[in-house]
Structures are given as structure tokens and as C-alpha cells.
């Protein structure tokens with residue numbers, strides 16, 4: 001099971017959702033011993049899911065002028081206790097400066113965030129919901145805690161995560177991995193630690209590689225998936241309904257156990273069920289959340305359309321490995337020039353995906369699928385890669401010698417050491433003096449350097465700067 005924290009500024013409707021999830025009986029949770037008054041905790045029930053929910057709503061009674069500070073501390077505590085944060089804004093108010101502060105806290109804490117635009121019943125919340133995209137925390141769920149709207153979207157967002165956490169629980173019960181990530185570095189070269197830290201709970205070998213094939217309608221997603229499955233398994237009848245079993249298909253792809261998330265099939269079934277509009281909002285997001293590797297399938301004749309760019313960007317922000325596949329290559333003439341143009345467009349339009357592999361395929365003839373398979377497996381491997389602290393620090397020394405960080409106002413920025421804190425995707429912490437003064441361009445220099453030095457192509461890289469003077 002997992003823990004969900006509901007966070008957000010006062011009055012956005014956190015308690016209402018909390019009460020809806022926990023039910024009336026447990027709303028008396030305050031009276032139970034051991035429950036602090038400022039963070040309420042209860043057992044939530046949503047469809048088939050059972051989980052723990054934390055509500056930071058006690059804040060709303062706070063009236064003293066240190067509200068901001070308390071709010072921040074409480075939110076941080078809730079975030080630390082939770083596996084997932086549901087960050088709520090008021091869709092009727094839109095995004096306020098206080099919301100921005102919360103968003104920053106969540107980003108800095110590297111929380112797994114589900115964004116919810118609440119009070120969005122009827123048409124009233126439309127613009128606030130759209131505004132919420134600007135927080136850069138992914139696609140917001142439109143909901144009304146009061147009216148119980150949006151609960152299905154919340155459920156379908158939580159489902160794949162719940163699955164993953166169940167797998168984690170099974171894992172930790174077996175192996176009990178270390179939970180602490182040691183950031184203390186004594187100066188001598190540390191032994192390369194092969195043990196995965198706690199957050200890397202999704203095992204690589206035991207579970208099939210999870211792939212989502214995304215792209216605009218008619219890019220050839222169904223054709224490709226059918227090719228991989230080697231049979232017409234996708235086009236099940238409308239009566240099959242949109243069940244999770246039907247949209248995530250286990251198979252073996254050239255010997256690799258995989259599970260493919262089928263957005264194309266979802267849409268086809270949805271059309272029959274006349275739910276197209278509803279699904280199109282969230283199916284891309286669901287697919288990306290489900291996936292370890294996202295294959296962005298482009299149509300060679302209309303590559304890098306708005307929709308493709310959006311989903312590719314989403315995959316990056318969600319920290320997924322990404323492979324770009326250009327389909328219908330059988331139709332392409334003047335291939336060399338075409339490929340060149342595609343690569344240039346890719347670099348220009350998706351700089352955030354720098355280094356991600358681009359392969360040409362024909363889903364219809366099957367050509368290039370071996371290279372696609374190879375690229376997917378490689379991207380997955382890179383996404384899971386761990387670089388030793390010793391290697392990283394040798395590298396960092398070389399980088400800062402080749403290009404010393406700037407000296408703002410004569411104060412020298414000194415980068416002390418770095419370590420990888422997480423995989424899937426790889427995340428690194430650099431201990432430095434004056435972390436706020438490090439320019440974005442210097443961070444890019446380090447990220448790009450990491451990419452080429454350690455062959456980290458096809459995965460997002462997270463770099464965090466921490467103060468250590």
C-alpha cells in the first residue's frame with residue numbers, strides 16, 4: 001500500500017476531498033490517540049484501492065502571522081511522509097502566487113506529484129484548469145471534491161502507481177534494502193555501492209519492461225503494437241470495455257519480456273463508447289505514467305506536430321526514458337536528406353530530449369523493428385544506470401577545471417563533490433557553495449557533460465545543487 005498526502009494552500013478544498021476519501025466514520029480521526037492535530041491521517045477507499053491519506057488541512061485554522069512558515073513546514077512534513085502528493089489548486093481562482101510557492105516546495109522535494117484543479121464542476125473551472133498546466137507539474141486532474149467529480153480520473157491516475165507500490169512492498173519484504181542515501185563523503189574514494197536505494201524499488205529483471213507507444217492518431221501505433229505482438233490481439237470488441245488488463249498487454253519482444261500500454265486501443269474502444277473526449281485528455285498522461293520507456297511514434301509525413309511535442313515533453317518531465325520512432329519509413333523518398341532534416345528538427349524542437357535515440361521504422365513491413373527493440377532496451381538500461389561516486393568526482397574535477405564556475409560578485413563558487421542519489425531516471429546531487437548563484441548555463445554544461453561522459457542517452461537526467469560551503 002502507499003501514502004497519499006493532500007497538499008495545497010488553505011481553502012482549496014483539501015479537507016473535503018480527505019473526508020470523501022476516508023468516509024464519514026473516520027472523519028473523527030482527530031479524536032484518536034497519536035494523531036497530531038495538524039496532520040490528519042486516515043484510511044482511504046477509492047474504487048478497489050485502499051491507501052493511507054494525509055491531510056494538511058489543520059492549517060486552515062491557523063491565524064497567526066507565521067502562517068506561511070508553518071504552512072511550509074507542515075507541507076514539507078506531509079511530503080516526507082508520503083509516497084505521492086496530491087497538490088490541489090482552486091480552479092475557480094486559477095494559479096495564485098501562494099500556489100507557486102507550494103509548487104516550488106514540491107519540486108524542490110522531488111515529490112511524485114498529482115496535480116488537481118478542484119472546484120472545477122461545471123464550466124466554472126475551465127480556465128483555472130488550463131492555467132494549472134503552467135505549473136509544470138504535468139496534466140491537472142479536473143475535479144470537484146464537493147460533488148465527487150473527477151474521482152475516476154484520480155483513480156485511473158493512482159492505479160498504475162498503486163501497482164508499482166505493491167510491487168515495491170513485495171520487494172522490500174523480500175530484500176529489505178537500505179533506506180538511507182548517504183550523502184556524507186569523507187574525501188576518500190568510496191566503494192561503488194551496488195545496493196539500490198529504497199526509491200529504486202521497481203526491479204529490472206523480474207518485471208517486464210513497461211513500454212508505452214504514444215503519438216497522434218494514425219501514426220501507426222496499433223499497427224506497430226500488432227507487429228510486436230505478432231497477432232491481432234489489440235482489436236478486441238467494444239464489449240471488452242476499458243479495463244486495465246485490456247490496455248496493458250504482456251508479451252515477449254525478441255526475447256525481452258515487455259508490457260505494452262495500448263493507447264491506440266483505448267481510443268478505439270473509447271470511440272465506440274463515446275468517451276473520446278474524456279479519454280484524450282488523460283490517456284497520454286496515463287500511458288506515460290505507466291511506462292518505463294515511452295516510444296513516441298511519429299508519422300514520417302507529419303513529424304513533430306504539436307501533439308507529438310507535448311507528449312514527448314511530458315515524458316521527459318515525468319522522468320521516463322524516451323525513444324523517438326519515425327514510422328512509415330517505407331513511404332519516404334530521398335531518405336538520407338529526410339533523416340538529416342528529421343534529426344535537425346528533433347534537436348531544435350525538443351532540446352530537452354537531447355541524446356534520445358531516433359530510429360526509422362515501418363510498422364507495416366516490420367523493417368527497423370529490430371533497431372527499435374535495441375533502442376528501447378538500451379534506453380531502459382541507461383535509465384537504470386548507476387555511476388559510482390568515485391567516477392563522478394573524478395569527472396566533476398575535470399569539468400570544473402576545464403570550465404571553472406563563475407565568481408558572482410567576486411565570490412567563488414566551489415563545487416565540492418557529487419553523488420548519484422537515484423536511478424530511473426538518474427539523479428545526481430552536487431554539493432556546492434552558493435548553489436543559488438550557479439547559472440542555468442553551467443547546470444546545462446554539467447548535464448550535457450554527464451550525458452556524454454557516461455553514455456546517458458535516452459534518459460532524462462536530474463541534477464540537484466545542494467549547499468555545502
Ligand code: GDP
Nearest residue numbers: 217218219220221222223264327328362363364
Ligand atoms: P494509430 O491510430 O496510431 O493506432 O494508427 P493505425 O495503426 O491505425 O494506422 C493508421 C494507418 O496508417 C493505417 O491505415 C495503417 O495501415 C497505416 N500505417 C501504419 N504503419 C504504417 C507503415 O509503416 N507504413 C505505411 N505505409 N502505412 C502505415
